[in-house]
Amino acid sequence: MSTFGESHGAALGGVIDGCTPGIEMPYEAIAAQLARRRPGQSAISTQRNEGDSAEWLSGIFEGKTTGAPIAFIVRNTNQQSADYEALKNVYRPSHADFTYEQKYGIRDYRGSGRASARETVARVVAGTLAEAILKREGIEMCAWVSAVAQHELPFANQQFTRSDVDANVVRCPDAELAVKMMAEIEQARAEGDSLGGIITCRIDGVPAGLGEPVFDKLHADLGKAMLSINAVKGFSIGSGFEASRMKGSQHNDSFVQKEGKIATATNHSGGIQGGISNGEPIWFRVAFKPVASIAHVQETVNQRGEATELSVQGRHDPCVVPRAVPIVESMTALVLLDHLMRQRAIK
DSSP: OEEEEOTTSSEEEEEEOSOOTTOBOOHHHHHHHHHHHOTTSSTTSOOOOOOOOEEEEESEETTEEOSSOEEEEEEOOOOOGGGGGGGTTBOOTTSSHHHHHHHHSOOOOGGGGGGSGGGHHHHHHHHHHHHHHHHHTTOEEEEEEEEETTEEOOOSSOOOOHHHHTTSTTOOSOHHHHHHHHHHHHHHHHTTOOBOEEEEEEEEOOOTTOOBTTTBOHHHHHHHHHHTSTTEEEEEETTGGGGGGSOHHHHOOOEEEETTEEEESOOTTTTEETTEEOSSOEEEEEEEOOOSOOSSOEEEEBTTOOEEEEOOOSOOOSBOHHHHHHHHHHHHHHHHHHHHHHHHHTO
């Protein structure tokens, strides 16, 4: 998939290549995932309010994929570019303003242009189509908010449904913890500040054998996909960094017989060993930084290097993780489908 468009342009969109012909288009699923990602969906998200519906331009006939490139757009309908006029000559702390200008010699300061998380709308469209194909193979995934600030739901082989996750606006399947997370987010918004968090994703039904040694290991590609999402600062598979504090005798996943199949007694590996899926559930965590756009007065410099102060105005998420859940799922689906197709090509 390739994507195009900017936050304050006419539209964003994408082109999907290599999709199997004859796939029934999952229009309802795409609309549902876009609704989970869209701005303005709750009191703890940005108040930029856009319906985000996909318009299909090519590659579909009578509701099915044709095998030709699939092109689509999602129009921008609620931009307020004037909010960014005061920022055109200064560099916002922890934004891509300075680096984009150094790379290209020019930048679109309206809502961060191409660097805006609005670009992820195209990923959700393509990823949901990929997910529909994976479901036909018995592969399903679910992501949820597992941490906001100091409130965390540790992974203990949980298996949740999207109904569990969407039972509250924070998208944490633990109702009691979600209330605490909500209070933290609301307080940060009231203070003109922001919070980070963690999303955990579990994938079931992945057959053993997906992954390409040495440089295209399955968890390496998942990590690259997650780290390409705006505001992501960390990725860990299975036990992750906790493994560094364990002994081999504690961390090793012993092989056993389960229901007539070879399986592992534990799953510290997160379903991947040697970069290849082992048939166990795959699980990983994705860490998001606090949103960089905050109302606090911050020190910075302008394009001439002169010291100045700024306070970022406009509409911004105080915590991005609730809206990022479908983005994580979509990028997961794109990676898994690519590896499934590659595996079938060699057999």
